[in-house]
Amino acid sequence: MAELTQPATVLSITDLTPHVRQLVPLAKTRKILFQPGQWVSLQLPVGIKPPLNRAYSIAEPPSPAGQLTLVFDRVPNGIGSSYLYGLKPGDELLLSGPYGNFLLPLSLDRELLLVSRYTGLVPIHCMLKHLAASGALPQSTLIAVGPAGDELLYHDELFALAAQHPSFRYTPVAVNGTDQEIVEAVLKLLRPLVTGRSKVMPLLSGVKGFVRPLRAYLMEAGYDRKEVKTETYD
Ligand SMILES: Cc1cc2nc3c(=O)[nH]c(=O)nc-3n(C[C@H](O)[C@H](O)[C@H](O)COP(=O)(O)OP(=O)(O)OC[C@H]3O[C@@H](n4cnc5c(N)ncnc54)[C@H](O)[C@@H]3O)c2cc1C
Structure with missing residues (x-):
């Protein structure tokens, strides 16, 4: 079943390093339940044929309020990351997910x-x-x-x-x-x-x-x- 695409509000923006930014969106329709290692897809209103789909891994474990923490670097001439760098708190994004199989092993019996x-x-x-x-x-x-x-x-x-x-x-x-x-x-x-x-x-x-x-x-x-x-x- 296709994951629901839904609007999300940008709650905060923080620079973590000179070239890496953190953005915290909160999904408006349905809480996104994810496992550490998974990612969400953002549908961005840019590019030759919008929407431009870009994947972003979730940086912080699930929180009771359900906000997601995304962290990205500004890729030189990158359309998606440049758009994200222009967002401000209160702006809206379209996203879907979670997706991905990059997960912790079920049994942590080795280093x-x-x-x-x-x-x-x-x-x-x-x-x-x-x-x-x-x-x-x-x-x-x-x-x-x-x-x-x-x-x-x-x-x-x-x-x-x-x-x-x-x-x-x-x-x-x-x-x-x-x-x-x-x-x-x-x-x-x-x-x-x-x-x-x-x-x-x-x-x-x-x-x-x-x-x-x-x-x-x-x-x-x-x-x-x-x-x-x-x-x-x-
Ligand atoms: C499963 C998955 C999870 C991802 N999670 C993150 C994440 O948590 N944080 C994040 O910053 N990006 C993440 N990405 C990459 C992200 O989806 C975009 O590809 C990235 O932001 C560049 O998009 P753009 O449109 O700005 O650049 P584009 O115009 O698409 O240019 C991409 C090119 O820039 C180079 N590049 C430099 N830095 C990156 C980078 N960080 N990611 C991809 N390409 C890069 C590569 O050579 C690549 O060919 C993830 C991608 C996938 C598939």
Whole structure:
């Protein structure tokens, strides 16, 4: 059954970094019940043939009031993200969802290995906050890449989470370069977590140029395709 497309009101807008913005819409017709890792589709009144459909992962776990927290970077010349950057509190959006299968494994019986590039961290942030709030944060390592130190999303929060939970390791990486250079920087950190050790549960999120080579590496290291969960943004 098709998900209901409904209007939503923008409650607030906050800049999280110089190039990443948070927008909080509240659906007007029906509360959106979602699982951490899922996304909503926005139908934006722009582009050659509107509406322009753009997917955004939900950044915070479900709240009693039902608002959604979306977080996005401004893509140079990106039609959708530029439109979102022009929105103000009180404006309306059309959205539907939730969608997606990038979800936490049902059984958290192995170490979680979470790897993200830039706003690819959004669904993983939602999962981590959900696990921490439910008192069930398992042994987990997060490698989060951003293009600069001041573009490391949720940096202070994740740093604090790691200080509170010895089971959670946070490894931020500020690197600006080609896809290949960024993947190489991550592989340096990934190899010791994967080789010669019992299997972990990998979740990878970001653009394809980042996610695909890392998934290929894990498969060469003996992981089955189904054991590597991925979310790709482009
Ligand atoms: C399941 C899913 C979840 C997503 N969740 C998020 C999210 O939580 N936050 C978010 O910022 N985006 C997310 N995206 C990407 C989002 O839907 C848009 O593609 C993005 O905002 C760019 O749209 P645009 O119209 O501005 O750019 P377009 O004109 O469509 O240009 C896109 C191009 O910009 C580059 N690019 C740079 N940064 C991004 C980026 N963040 N996402 C996609 N392409 C990028 C890519 O090379 C891509 O080819 C998600 C995409 C999917 C499929």
